[in-house]
Amino acid sequence: MPELPEVETTCQGIKPYLEQTQIQQVIVRQPSLRWPIDPDLPDLLNKQVIQHVERRAKYILLQCENGILLIHLGMSGSLRVLPAAAANTPNKHDHVDIILNNDRLMRYTDPRRFGAILWTSDAISEHPLISHLGPEPLEKDFNSQYLYQQSRGKRCSIKTLIMNGKVVVGVGNIYANESLFLARIHPKTPAQALTQQQYDTLTTQIKCVLTKAIKAGGTTLKDFTQSDGKPGYFAQQLNVYGRKDEPCLHCGSIIQHYKETQRATFYCPLCQSS
Numbered sequence: 001m002p003e004l005p006e007v008e009t010t011c012q013g014i015k016p017y018l019e020q021t022q023i024q025q026v027i028v029r030q031p032s033l034r035w036p037i038d039p040d041l042p043d044l045l046n047k048q049v050i051q052h053v054e055r056r057a058k059y060i061l062l063q064c065e066n067g068i069l070l071i072h073l074g075m076s077g078s079l080r081v082l083p084a085a086a087a088n089t090p091n092k093h094d095h096v097d098i099i100l101n102n103d104r105l106m107r108y109t110d111p112r113r114f115g116a117i118l119w120t121s122d123a124i125s126e127h128p129l130i131s132h133l134g135p136e137p138l139e140k141d142f143n144s145q146y147l148y149q150q151s152r153g154k155r156c157s158i159k160t161l162i163m164n165g166k167v168v169v170g171v172g173n174i175y176a177n178e179s180l181f182l183a184r185i186h187p188k189t190p191a192q193a194l195t196q197q198q199y200d201t202l203t204t205q206i207k208c209v210l211t212k213a214i215k216a217g218g219t220t221l222k223d224f225t226q227s228d229g230k231p232g233y234f235a236q237q238l239n240v241y242g243r244k245d246e247p248c249l250h251c252g253s254i255i256q257h258y259k260e261t262q263r264a265t266f267y268c269p270l271c272q273s274s
Helices: 004-018 041-045 084-088 144-151 156-164 171-183 196-215
Strands: 021-028 047-057 059-064 068-073 077-084 094-098 104-109 117-118 258-259 263-267
Touching: 004 047, 004 059, 004 077, 004 104, 004 196, 021 041, 041 117, 077 084, 084 094, 084 104, 144 156, 144 196, 156 171, 156 196, 171 196, 171 263
Parallel strands: none
Antiparallel strands: 021 047, 021 094, 047 059, 059 068, 068 117, 077 104, 094 104, 258 263
């Protein structure tokens, strides 16, 4: 599933082509996504100007004149900007084209159809998919004091805590594994057992890992590509994720693996002994 760096990379990739452009036509070839696409969506978006392109958690938000289009990439979705003429030659999984007045289109492709394209005219902060979300990890509201306070009384593992979207958004499985490794914290450690100093280190590493991943264009493991069709390159920098039974790049110990809440967890038993 595309995580925060992949979604941010996509957002930044499409933004220059979409902002301040007018929607000329919306072609919906397959409305059956995670939630059915509103059959009125082509009429709702017709002739509207896209004023801003933003991201909140894993949602890409197209702020239009009369509302907001929420796009979630699901497990395998992607957005690409193509010449408008590409609308005539779609591939099997090209489900939605939004044709713009600059001779380009934005195409939503999703082989598994677990993504979503939703329209709202209400305040985005009150939308049921948005209202419960925690702070963005790269903004100042997410800091070590905040995370320490959130951990008090929590018996869940630290990995579970930082992957909880109500606590902080966008720290997906890959980046949780990597952040905990760099902070030298075992992923099974109870959240309430960590000290303030450990949370200082962990929040610093979460911000660092996510920032580097965004600069690298995200992580390509199976399906993710950037808005220009290129893969993300952060996978080349992974220390533990996906490296089961391989030697740790720092100490040479063998990377261990287990599953927690159906998520693969990787760690170094020596570097993350605490």
